[in-house]
Amino acid sequence: MVDLADDDAPDRRLRLDPTEFIKANMRLAPVPALPEIQLYTAHPGSGLRRLVDPEDDGDTDDGRPEPQPPYWAYAWAGGAVLARYILDHPKIVADRRVLDLGAGSGIVGIAAAKAGAREVIAAEIDRNGVAAIGLNAAANGVEIALVDKDVTTGPPPAVDLVLAGDVFYGREVALRVIPFLDRCLAAGIEVLVGDPRRSDLPLHRLRLLAEHQVPDFGDARGTATKPSGVFSFETECR
Incomplete structure (x- = not known):
């Protein structure tokens, strides 16, 4: 039997619940030029990288490039x-x-x-x-x-x-x-x-x-x- 305890750590990040993350970390606000519509939108404090980059460990200066901005967040x-x-x-x-x-x-x-x-x-x-x-x-x-x-x-x-x-x-x-x-x-x-x-x-x-x-x-x-x-x-x- 193979022990997956250590290798499973990155997978836990993969299992971040996107619905809960978005509600907790993004702002619901009217869209510029479209006040009739509100969207959950990213902002500098969203920590969005934790959701879009499974390998993120919280280090913002780890030498890895920033992930591609997700289209759904803007x-x-x-x-x-x-x-x-x-x-x-x-x-x-x-x-x-x-x-x-x-x-x-x-x-x-x-x-x-x-x-x-x-x-x-x-x-x-x-x-x-x-x-x-x-x-x-x-x-x-x-x-x-x-x-x-x-x-x-x-x-x-x-x-x-x-x-x-x-x-x-x-x-x-x-x-x-x-x-x-x-x-x-x-x-x-x-x-x-x-x-x-x-x-x-x-x-x-x-x-x-x-x-x-x-x-x-x-x-x-x-x-x-x-x-x-x-x-x-x-x-x-x-």
């Missing part, structure tokens, strides 16, 4: 602009089945639910993000169905509208997402994209619907915000 510009657009134009989602793709904090799905969507599904592969979406939905008094897997590898879901905020943040991700969105279009599903015009955004496939000034994660405090766009994802011309 309001990003693409999701914020798409949520703002939905709240301002509720007919877009009213009585429709909606998928919030790569939901992160759930901000887009929450906006859709508040605006009268018949059903909202949030797809998010980060287990901490799944916990955050559940908490954020409850804090905003809406119901969201959660899917904790990569839906882009399969057929389109049974929805009327896909909302994709901040899904073009890297070339590899874009190359995976675009074929999925094409399958959605082929199935008659409308696709809306929110993005601050990141470098991997396929602008040749997008039709601009609206622009809003919303802050993005990483913007320096006090700097002027740049307009972010809401786009319709269009069939590629052959």
Whole structure:
């Protein structure tokens, strides 16, 4: 029999309960430019590294790089602009089945639910993000169905509208997402994209619907915000 007592210590950190951690360490606050929505958001005292980095031992000067900021812990510009657009134009989602793709904090799905969507599904592969979406939905008094897997590898879901905020943040991700969105279009599903015009955004496939000034994660405090766009994802011309 192998004694796992010593080797099990890192696993205990893996088993941090994300729901309890988020409630205890993050602040529930209105989103800038979206006072209708509150999110559990990270702040300097959150100690978020303990949740996102299983090897963290509390030493902030151990030579290891900081973990990638989790998308679910902040309001990003693409999701914020798409949520703002939905709240301002509720007919877009009213009585429709909606998928919030790569939901992160759930901000887009929450906006859709508040605006009268018949059903909202949030797809998010980060287990901490799944916990955050559940908490954020409850804090905003809406119901969201959660899917904790990569839906882009399969057929389109049974929805009327896909909302994709901040899904073009890297070339590899874009190359995976675009074929999925094409399958959605082929199935008659409308696709809306929110993005601050990141470098991997396929602008040749997008039709601009609206622009809003919303802050993005990483913007320096006090700097002027740049307009972010809401786009319709269009069939590629052959």
